[in-house]
Amino acid sequence: MVKAYSQEYVYKHPWERVTSASWRKFADPENKRTLSHILEVDTLNRKLDSQSGKLYTTRAITIHAPGPWFIRKIIGQDICHCVESTVVDAQSRSMQLNTRNISLRKFVEVVEKIQYVPHPDNPDGWTICRQETSIQIKPLSALASMAEKIEQRCAEKFVQNSAKGREVMERICKYLEAESSGISL
Amino acid sequence: MTAGRAVDDHPFLSNGRKALKHRESVRHTQMGITREKNRSHSSTSPCSHLRAAYHNCFNRWYSEKFVKGHWEKEECISEWQKYRACLSEHLDDKHLSRFLEAETVVDAAIKDDSGNPVDGAATRVAQ
Structure with a gap:
């Protein structure tokens, strides 16, 4: 049982600004309230290929995912650790993020892939964000009988949170835009 | 004392010494809360x-260098080393700490999650 979702969104900001905003998304204290399910983000590893202009990053993201009481009872915790791997290619202007959970894998596997590339109609002004999420409840888990319902719930939560994420991204982009033109908000 | 100097050496913290003092006072007053947090999950909040x-x-x-084509020189190295040293001390979670150690971890993490790596990422990593 796998549920997969894909979404596409166009930011009316250049790729450079949108990807800058993506790095700041979880760290900005302004956004802590909106993205309150994100508890902690740590950079674990970073590698720059200074010849090709590629930047590789691994981050740990700690998410608070409160579910119905029976889920918490079975799983025993409501904190989930995810690892996000990112490749930014400055030369071809692409950013790929790949996030998956590394805890609670006995119960559920979530993979989220996000790609930021310049919009073909306006490559210097707009950016496309393509997001793919797949959620899989493990068939042998104690949750099997409720799996369908939980998947639905997970998916709803993901869609809600990605809308919040976009809201935050738009806000940071606006801030960066103002900053680059010398206006302070 | 040494910590105070280290912070002062960094231009990005305009009020280096002040920031450090502030941090210490916050730590004292919020000790209970910090501990509470540490218990519920392996928190890296000391870092x-x-x-x-x-x-x-x-x-x-x-935003000022890398995306503008100036990627030949890595910066923030001393900040990175200090932060990383702190992480390796406080990151108890084994799943996470293995990512601190591995050199080529990003490649592994991208390929490792499924048979179907992110389009493009895998080929770039392989180069």
Whole structure:
């Protein structure tokens, strides 16, 4: 049982600004309230290929995912650790993020892939964000009988949170835009 | 004392010494809360100041240099080393700490999650 979702969104900001905003998304204290399910983000590893202009990053993201009481009872915790791997290619202007959970894998596997590339109609002004999420409840888990319902719930939560994420991204982009033109908000 | 000097040495923290003092007082008053947090999950909050310093430095480098084509020189190295040293001390979670150690971890993490790596990422990593 796998549920997969894909979404596409166009930011009316250049790729450079949108990807800058993506790095700041979880760290900005302004956004802590909106993205309150994100508890902690740590950079674990970073590698720059200074010849090709590629930047590789691994981050740990700690998410608070409160579910119905029976889920918490079975799983025993409501904190989930995810690892996000990112490749930014400055030369071809692409950013790929790949996030998956590394805890609670006995119960559920979530993979989220996000790609930021310049919009073909306006490559210097707009950016496309393509997001793919797949959620899989493990068939042998104690949750099997409720799996369908939980998947639905997970998916709803993901869609809600990605809308919040976009809201935050738009806000940071606006801030960066103002900053680059010398206006302070 | 040594910590105070180290913070002062960094231009990105304009009020270096002040920030440090502030951090210490916050720590004392919020000791209970910090401990509480640590119990519920392996928190890296003791590193939060070093983390913020590094992330600020990185964000600036990324938007002012890297995306503008000046990627030949890595910056924020001393910030990174301090933050990383703190992480390796406080990151108890084995799943996470293995990512600190591995050199080529990013490649592994991208390929490892499924048979179907992110389009493009895998080929770029392979080069």
